[in-house]
Amino acid sequence: MIEREHKTIPVIRQCKLLGLSRSGLYYQSHCDPHRKMFEHQLLNAIDVLYTAHPTLGRYGMTDALAEQYNIEVNPKRVRRLMKKLGLEAVYPRPRKNTSRSNPDHLKYPYLLRNMDITQPDQVWCADITYIRLHQGFAYLVAIMDWFSRCVLSWELSNTLDASFCIEALERALTLATLPGAEGRRPDIFNTDQGSQFTSQEFTDVLKTHGIAISMDGVGRAFDNIMVERLWRTVKYEDVYIRDYQTPAEARLGLKRYFTYYNHRRRHRSLNRQTPAKVYGLTAPRVIETSTATLSAVLDGCSTNDMIKTGNGWSVATQAAVAPLALRAPGATAAPNPPEPMTPLNATQLSRPRGHPQTK
Numbered sequence: 001m002i003e004r005e006h007k008t009i010p011v012i013r014q015c016k017l018l019g020l021s022r023s024g025l026y027y028q029s030h031c032d033p034h035r036k037m038f039e040h041q042l043l044n045a046i047d048v049l050y051t052a053h054p055t056l057g058r059y060g061m062t063d064a065l066a067e068q069y070n071i072e073v074n075p076k077r078v079r080r081l082m083k084k085l086g087l088e089a090v091y092p093r094p095r096k097n098t099s100r101s102n103p104d105h106l107k108y109p110y111l112l113r114n115m116d117i118t119q120p121d122q123v124w125c126a127d128i129t130y131i132r133l134h135q136g137f138a139y140l141v142a143i144m145d146w147f148s149r150c151v152l153s154w155e156l157s158n159t160l161d162a163s164f165c166i167e168a169l170e171r172a173l174t175l176a177t178l179p180g181a182e183g184r185r186p187d188i189f190n191t192d193q194g195s196q197f198t199s200q201e202f203t204d205v206l207k208t209h210g211i212a213i214s215m216d217g218v219g220r221a222f223d224n225i226m227v228e229r230l231w232r233t234v235k236y237e238d239v240y241i242r243d244y245q246t247p248a249e250a251r252l253g254l255k256r257y258f259t260y261y262n263h264r265r266r267h268r269s270l271n272r273q274t275p276a277k278v279y280g281l282t283a284p285r286v287i288e289t290s291t292a293t294l295s296a297v298l299d300g301c302s303t304n305d306m307i308k309t310g311n312g313w314s315v316a317t318q319a320a321v322a323p324l325a326l327r328a329p330g331a332t333a334a335p336n337p338p339e340p341m342t343p344l345n346a347t348q349l350s351r352p353r354g355h356p357q358t359k
Contacts, residue, residue: 043081045069050087057089058082105198110223111188111214120148120279123214124172124186126165127227128194129235131156131254134245140234140254141165143172146190146226149267150275151258156251162196169205190214190224233261 002014002025015022042065049056049064056064058079065071065078082088117123123146131138141164142154152172157164175184189211191197197215206213216223238257244250262276270278 039081042071042073043085045071046078046081046087047085050082050085054090057091060089105195105200106203107193107198108203108213108215110190110217110220111212112190112223117147120145120150121184121186122147123188123190124152125190125224125227126169126197127192127224127231128160128165128196129231131239131244131250133247133250134243138244138247138250139164141168141196142227142230143168144227144230145186145275145279148270148275148278149226149230150262150279150281151230154254154258156247156254158247160196162199162202165196166202166205169202173205173209185209186211188212188214190216192216192224193218 001018002011002020003009004011006014011025012022015025045065045068046061049061049068053060053064058075061078061082062073062075065073112123115123124143125146126141126143128139128141131140136158139157139160140154141157142151144151152175153168155164155168155171173185189206191214193215196202203213222228234254234257238253239250242253244253262281263274266272266274
């Protein structure tokens with residue numbers, strides 16, 4: 001475009017007409033071939049290290065380059081080159097938030113501050129957690145008695161709407177209508193400020209039964225510590241071990257675990273008792289037949305001492321707090337815990353392990 005040998009228009013005039021500076025016309029790129037080669041080697045080294053250790057970020061990558069390739073570079077340069085390669089360290093992202101509040105919903109104050117909880121049904125609490133599956137998540141809600149830690153009901157859903165929380169709540173409150181269990185409902189119901197619990201449909205159910213509503217402060221997990229501790233127990237003792245693949249598999253496994261949790265798992269804080277015993281629940285032995293499921297009466301109880309609850313029966317002894325039962329598709333205080341182990345006799349105890357029995 002610039003004709004340096006033009007006879008009538010000098011170069012300075014041509015630059016002015018084209019809007020170019022004379023320095024730009026005479027500029028020559030001074031690309032250092034050694035620098036370019038070094039950066040190419042650096043890109044290859046970053047690619048190799050990231051393939052072997054995808055958790056390395058810019059600082060970890062800088063240390064690895066210095067240790068394994070004897071290359072000292074600035075972390076900012078490593079970050080630029082990783083971005084150029086489209087690489088990003090694999091690290092734990094913020095956990096899936098199941099407690100997003102709705103600004104249009106009414107929030108209630110926290111009522112448990114400095115309160116001594118000394119008996120069952122004084123406070124119930126609820127929360128939602130997520131169960132990781134092979135292809136997505138399932139959402140688990142549980143309603144438990146604060147004092148006894150007994151899980152009263154639970155429900156599993158693949159969406160975070162309020163319907164499955166309401167279903168679990170109504171299932172737990174249905175117990176108060178059973179004969180002999182009248183008035184068995186909490187004084188206070190505590191939750192977080194998630195939109196499921198602040199929804200009008202959920203709070204209306206509590207108000208209808210005359211239950212005071214309490215909600216945690218924002219970001220205060222310890223305000224609902226009992227149910228938060230329940231999630232740790234459920235995940236470490238069941239979910240992480242079982243590695244559920246489908247929602248149906250998770251539902252069957254959680255039903256089995258919550259039955260164990262209520263009727264077999266003892267707590268030091270409960271003086272080595274089970275949550276179901278402290279809450280006042282005992283379970284009959286269930287016998288499966290080809291025609292129907294029959295309830296075998298325990299300890300000489302007759303059918304008059306039993307409470308029919310949907311598709312099952314429950315037995316409440318005289319020493320129990322109240323004759324109460326939970327038996328529903330997602331209920332957990334329902335009967336049918338595993339049979340106790342048969343104790344070994346003296347001969348079996350004295351025999352070395354792995355040796356066959358001698359006749």
